[in-house]
Amino acid sequence: MMPLVTAGPRKSLRRVLEDFGPTLLDLVHGxxxxxxxxxxxxxxxxxxxxxxxxxxxxxxxxxxxxDGIAGLLRDLGAHDAAAxxxxxxxxxxxxxxxxxxxxxxxxxxxxxxxxxSQLAAMLRTLITEGDVGDAGSETLGGVPSGDLFALANxxxxxxxxxxxxxxxxxxxxxxSGRQDEADYSRVATILARKVPEGYLxxxxxxxxxxxxxxxxxxxxxxxxxVEEGETALPRAAIAVxxxxxxxxxxxxxxxxxxxxxxxxxxxxxxxxxALHMLRxxxxxxxxxxxxxxxxxxxxxxxRGAGDALDRLGLVHEPTVVIALGLAPGGAxxxxxxxxxxxxxxxxxxxxxxxxxxxSAVALLGEVAYAIVPVPDGPAxxxxxxxxxxxxxxxxxxxxVPAVIGIGSTATEPGALGRSRANADRALRxxxxxxxxxxxxxxxxxxxxxxxxxxxxLAAANGxxxxxxxxxxxxxxxxxxxxxxxxxxxxxxxxxxxxxxSSSLFVHPNTFRYRIRRVAEVSGIDLQDPAERFAAMVQLRxxxxxxxxxxxxxxxxxxx
Numbered sequence: 187m188m189p190l191v192t193a194g195p196r197k198s199l200r201r202v203l204e205d206f207g208p209t210l211l212d213l214v215h216g217x218x219x220x221x222x223x224x225x226x227x228x229x230x231x232x233x234x235x236x237x238x239x240x241x242x243x244x245x246x247x248x249x250x251x252x253d254g255i256a257g258l259l260r261d262l263g264a265h266d267a268a269a270x271x272x273x274x275x276x277x278x279x280x281x282x283x284x285x286x287x288x289x290x291x292x293x294x295x296x297x298x299x300x301x302x303s304q305l306a307a308m309l310r311t312l313i314t315e316g317d318v319g320d321a322g323s324e325t326l327g328g329v330p331s332g333d334l335f336a337l338a339n340x341x342x343x344x345x346x347x348x349x350x351x352x353x354x355x356x357x358x359x360x361x362s363g364r365q366d367e368a369d370y371s372r373v374a375t376i377l378a379r380k381v382p383e384g385y386l387x388x389x390x391x392x393x394x395x396x397x398x399x400x401x402x403x404x405x406x407x408x409x410x411x412v413e414e415g416e417t418a419l420p421r422a423a424i425a426v427x428x429x430x431x432x433x434x435x436x437x438x439x440x441x442x443x444x445x446x447x448x449x450x451x452x453x454x455x456x457x458x459x460a461l462h463m464l465r466x467x468x469x470x471x472x473x474x475x476x477x478x479x480x481x482x483x484x485x486x487x488x489r490g491a492g493d494a495l496d497r498l499g500l501v502h503e504p505t506v507v508i509a510l511g512l513a514p515g516g517a518x519x520x521x522x523x524x525x526x527x528x529x530x531x532x533x534x535x536x537x538x539x540x541x542x543x544x545s546a547v548a549l550l551g552e553v554a555y556a557i558v559p560v561p562d563g564p565a566x567x568x569x570x571x572x573x574x575x576x577x578x579x580x581x582x583x584x585x586v587p588a589v590i591g592i593g594s595t596a597t598e599p600g601a602l603g604r605s606r607a608n609a610d611r612a613l614r615x616x617x618x619x620x621x622x623x624x625x626x627x628x629x630x631x632x633x634x635x636x637x638x639x640x641x642x643l644a645a646a647n648g649x650x651x652x653x654x655x656x657x658x659x660x661x662x663x664x665x666x667x668x669x670x671x672x673x674x675x676x677x678x679x680x681x682x683x684x685x686x687s688s689s690l691f692v693h694p695n696t697f698r699y700r701i702r703r704v705a706e707v708s709g710i711d712l713q714d715p716a717e718r719f720a721a722m723v724q725l726r727x728x729x730x731x732x733x734x735x736x737x738x739x740x741x742x743x744x745x
Contacts, residue, residue, distance in 0.1 A: 197224050198220065198221045198222060199217075199220045199221075199222050199243075199268050200218065200219050200220055200221055202269075202309065203218055203294075204339075204363060205335045205339070205361075205363065206309075207363075209361075209377075210296065210297050210305060210377070211271065211294045211297070212274060213292065213293075213294060214276050214278060214286075214294065215278075215282070215287070215292060216269065216286060216291070216292025216294075220268075220292070222268055223268075224241050224242070224243055225239040225240040225242055226238075226239035226241075226243070226539075226543045226544075227242065227243050227306055227539075227540075228242045228540070229247060229306065229540045230244050230246050230270075234573075238262075238265040238266075238267060240266055241268040242262075242265070242268060242543070243267070243268055243269045243270075243271065243309060244258075244262055244269070244270050245271050245302055245305065246258060246270050246272040246273075247302050250273065251277075252279040253281065255272055255282055255285075255293070256281045257285075259282070259285040259286055259293065260288065260289050262291045263288065263289025263290055263291050264289075268291070269291060269292040269293070269294050270291055270292070270293055270294070271295070271296050272295060273295070273296050273298070274296060275295070276293070276295045297377065300377045304377075306540070310539070334351050334359055334459070334462055335360045335361070335362075337458065337462055338350070338351050338361055339363055340455075341436065341452070342362035342364060344448070344451050345438050345448055345452060347438040347440045347441075348363070348368045348372065348438070348439050349361065349437065349438050350362075350375065350376075350437045351426070351434065351435075351436050351459060352381070352435050352436070352437065353433070355380070356380060356381040357379060358375065358376065358379045358380060368419060369416075369418045369439065370413075370416055370417075370418070371385050371410065371412070371416075371418055372439050382412070384412040385412060388410040392408075394407055398423055398425050398435060399425050399432055402425070402453070403453060404423065404424040405422070406420060406421075407421040407422070407423055408420055409421075419441060420439075420441075420442075421437050421439060422437070422438045422444050422449075422452060423435055423437045423438070424456045426459045426460045427456075427460055428460045433460055433463045436452075438452065477546060477547075478549070478550065480494040481548035481557060482548065482550060484498065484546075484599065484602050485550075485557075485606040491599045491602065492599040492600075495557075495602070498557065499544050500546065501599060503562075504559070504560055504561070504567055504595050505557050505558060505560060505595075505596050506557075506560050506568070506571045506592060506593055506595050506596065506605055507556070507557055507592075508556045508558060508571055508574075508591070508592050508593070508609055509553050509554070509555055509590065509591045509593070509606070509612070510531070510534055510553065510554040510555075510588060511552060511554070511589060511591075511613050511616075511617070512530075512552075512589075513588070513589050527549060527552065528549060530554060530582065530588055531548075531549040533578075533582060534556060534578060535547040537574075537577075537581065538556060538574070541574055542574055544559055545557060545558045553613065555609070557602065560595060562597075563595075564594070567595035568592065568595065568627050568629060572592060575590040575592060575625045576624075576625050579625065589613065589623075589624050589625070589626075590616075590625045590626075591608075591610065591611070591616060591628070592609055592612055592626065592627040592628065593605035593606060593607070593608035593609035593612065594608045594628055594629070608628035609628065611631075611635040611638075611639075612626040612627060612628040612631055613626075614638060615634045620634045637726050641727055654708035654710045654717075655670070655708065655721060655724040655725065657707055657708050658670045658673065658704065658707060658708045667703075668690075668700070669704050669707060669708075670725070671690065672686075672690070672697065672700040672703075672704055673701070673704045673708075673710075674725050675689050675690050675697075676697075676701055677718065683697055683698060683701075
């Protein structure tokens with residue numbers, strides 16, 4: 187049985203420091219042995235008011251001045267945060283020390299050169315934020331199932347050498363402690379979460395990867411240097427396989443060749459790493475399926491909605507459903523569109539994880555739905571959801587025609603079905619092109635949604651356009667005139683002849699003549715409010731009128 191190192195609980199602050207320090211993180215203030223659970227990772231934005239999960243690790247990006255750090259520490263203490271991370275070096279003032287002591291929030295410093303996005307990704311991997319339906323303390327080889335960081339530390343103890351576990355693209359999946367005992371290339375690899383290109387070219391030129399993937403035994407790799415005067419350690423590397431599939435590799439920075447006993451232990455460890463990597467992959471697939479099932483249950487309402495919402499951690503606060511879809515009329519390649527939907531759904535999950543933790547996202551059919559906790563009160567909830575959706579679409583850009591519909595605020599689990607229906611209605615309005623927006627809240631487009639539903643009802647009943655508007659449509663078709671368009675412009679301008687004629691680029695006198703013909707042909711009493719309203723509704727229910735060759739609009743036709 188492989189001897190294991192003692193590590194803190196997987197979601198504890200002590201475990202974070204054991205796995206990431208001192209390569210990435212240094213403790214400035216706080217208890218390095220704290221087993222306090224970490225509940226999530228939040229990026230601090232001074233212009234926003236994020237929702238903090240319990241015992242959050244907060245990333246203080248662009249926070250450098252001592253007063254700002256001290257002030258945020260005190261604020262985070264009120265939110266029961268676990269730690270604040272700022273960029274090193276930190277000006278350790280008495281004010282910062284007092285704030286850390288009074289708040290109980292640990293202050294950590296991120297190594298210069300390390301990327302915030304990479305730290306956030308590794309922290310979320312380590313603490314498995316977003317676990318749904320945790321199966322418990324299943325182990326493989328004495329290591330918690332799927333915990334590659336604990337496994338890397340175990341192998342490092344076994345070989346007495348710092349370890350990295352990498353995928354087929356030489357990206358870091360996990361690493362052990364003691365990386366400061368290695369060399370410059372290893373530190374650069376950890377900071378970048380990927381082996382730098384210069385070293386990869388050297389390994390390729392030497393045929394290292396070919397030899398590595400052909401052998402089931404460890405391969406000794408001589409030191410590789412890129413910079414003049416750089417010193418480096420040799421590596422012992424071994425491929426990680428599952429049957430005939432290469433999952434990745436494991437690398438040890440060693441000072442001398444492995445003894446036969448350690449070489450055999452390294453080979454056995456690679457087999458255990460393969461089991462864990464398969465467990466991670468299977469677990470991610472199973473979690474995604476479970477999350478999609480829970481989100482579906484919640485959105486459909488009914489008896490199981492409350493329990494599903496509780497398992498998602500969203501049962502005790504107001505929520506809103508947002509629906510993300512791709513506007514029709516884009517790429518015809520169905521495989522490409524499906525891949526884009528999955529990419530956007532994943533990007534939305536990452537975005538919400540940063541700005542509104544505990545949100546739940548699932549791709550259901552052609553729409554990605556998110557259940558998002560929002561501030562209490564319909565107005566505040568709508569505005570928060572609008573900000574989140576707009577920020578996401580700004581980040582993703584306009585390359586893909588994505589739009590987001592936002593439903594009504596739900597104050598109880600049973601109301602989420604209605605919120606989902608309203609999000610779908612808002613999304614449909616965006617798809618119809620009736621509003622020139624990429625984000626729509628149902629409260630803002632309710633009339634447009636109702637008109638679309640009235641069209642559906644008319645089509646289902648086989649209704650045809652009758653009465654005064656039908657007479658205008660028939661007259662326009664026979665005489666190639668534009669009486670329907672004239673009436674629409676007049677109604678839109680509240681009877682203002684000058685404004686209406688200007689919108690159609692005709693002389694006011696010409697427009698007056700046309701509007702008289704409208705009254706004569708249709709029989710509409712334009713002075714009667716009820717008849718004007720009926721005409722407006724019928725015109726709204728007609729399909730948008732296509733443009734003719736001369737730029738004018740022909741009469742529309744009913745749905």
